[in-house]
Amino acid sequence: MRNKNKNTFPRPGTTVFIALTWLLFQATVVFADSASEKAQMLINEMSRASHDLNYDGVLVYRCANQMNTMRIIHKAGGEGEHERLVSLTGSAREVIRDGNTVRCFFPENKAVMVEKSHAGKLISSYLPDPIERIADHYHFEIATQDRVAGRNAWVVNIIPGDNLRYGYQLWVDQDTRLMLKSELKNSDGITLEQIMFTQLEVLEQIPDSLLKPTITGADYTWYETTAKSKMEVQNSDIRWIVTWMPDGFTMSEYGKQSMSMSQVPVDHMVFTDGLAMVSIFIEKLTRDAQSAEGPSTMGGINTYAVLTGGYQVTAVGEVPMTTVRLMANSVKPRD
Known part of the structure; x- marks a missing residue:
């Protein structure tokens, strides 16, 4: 029987993993207005693709002097989105998302953290809301083109309108419109965090078996938040x-x-x-x-x-x- 605990959760060494779970070939120069409109269109298409497509990929997450490699599997459907994130380096942690419920499995602590949140997302948490929500506080431009994970990509800059927020650089797949790479930038243009796919496959169907955790959590302590x-x-x-x-x-x-x-x-x-x-x-x-x-x-x-x-x-x-x-x-x- 699993032990439910709503008070404390042991999280040593999990900061980078959780942070990921709670966001080129030179292009022809275009005028600023048309470039901004194209960039905004790409961002909206990217947000839709992240929700609407089935995909299975391997990504690398860099933060400070730490790097983690993970596999992410995403299934779209009328009953909501389902995702599974598996750590391929370090501790064998897994995150399962079913709709708005996210379960994080930590085998080194024999613990599971369950969060029910309207913002429950894994990789898509690095994607912006529809452009109308953020357009007043950021500027947009298509900087160039590149290749990531063997795919041609547009590189889109999201530039903050003040010094109270960071900027972003996004690599958007020219074929599927999925995000292939993301960098968080400070006001000096220095990259603070990076997410990059090294492999990505877009699929017609995702078998349910690929979304099941390898850890049952039967003898784990479960910590729940709402x-x-x-x-x-x-x-x-x-x-x-x-x-x-x-x-x-x-x-x-x-x-x-x-x-x-x-x-x-x-x-x-x-x-x-x-x-x-x-x-x-x-x-x-x-x-x-x-x-x-x-x-x-x-x-x-x-x-x-x-x-x-x-x-x-x-x-x-x-x-x-x-x-x-x-x-x-x-x-x-x-x-």
């Missing part, structure tokens, strides 16, 4: 407010989530502009609880923690340090 979309959240549910955030950011989810080293579930809010995402965790500190303050960075993921009124507030996201610092410092109890 989240509500903004539409489901009642005002009475929200105990905290974020009084500052960059233009275009809105709260997309609110809920309770288990965290390592915490004896009670913490308040968890997710904010997004349709592309960048910031999570804010608010934890009541107990007498023997470990606390942290200040900044930390891993690749493109920045974290900033502050203490306020017996609570620890932690903001984490793939945005510049200034953004998470200002958001963390702006969290206040709701009147």
Whole structure:
């Protein structure tokens, strides 16, 4: 019988793996307006393809000085999307997505983390919302052409309109419109994170057997978290407010989530502009609880923690340090 636990989840050594789970041949120069329109069209087509196509591929994820190789299998269908992500290097971890439910299997801890989230995605979490959502805060251009995983690709730049968010460079398959490669860029153009397919096959059908985990989790401890979309959240549910955030950011989810080293579930809010995402965790500190303050960075993921009124507030996201610092410092109890 599996043991259910909703308090703490042991996650040593899992940061890079989770980060992946919670985003050339020179082309002919074109005028800016037409290039921007073509780039926006490609991004919309890429977002649709990531949901509508069946594919099986191997990708490499680089973050800071760490690199992981993974296999991803995606099945589209009228009953929702299904995905399986398998780590091919390091610990034999797996992530299974069935619709909006995501299960993360950690054999080194004999643990499974289950999250029910409206934003439940694996590789497609690196893809933007429809272009209308992000067009006011980013500029778009087709930079050039390239080849990735043996496929011809357009290279699309997504350039932020301010210094409060990062830029992106996307390689879009000219045939299927799937994303073949993605790089997260800071304001100096330095690559902070990279996802790249080394093999990719688009299929008519995906057998259900390919989507089943090799780990049953029968003797594992199961940790469950839940989240509500903004539409489901009642005002009475929200105990905290974020009084500052960059233009275009809105709260997309609110809920309770288990965290390592915490004896009670913490308040968890997710904010997004349709592309960048910031999570804010608010934890009541107990007498023997470990606390942290200040900044930390891993690749493109920045974290900033502050203490306020017996609570620890932690903001984490793939945005510049200034953004998470200002958001963390702006969290206040709701009147």
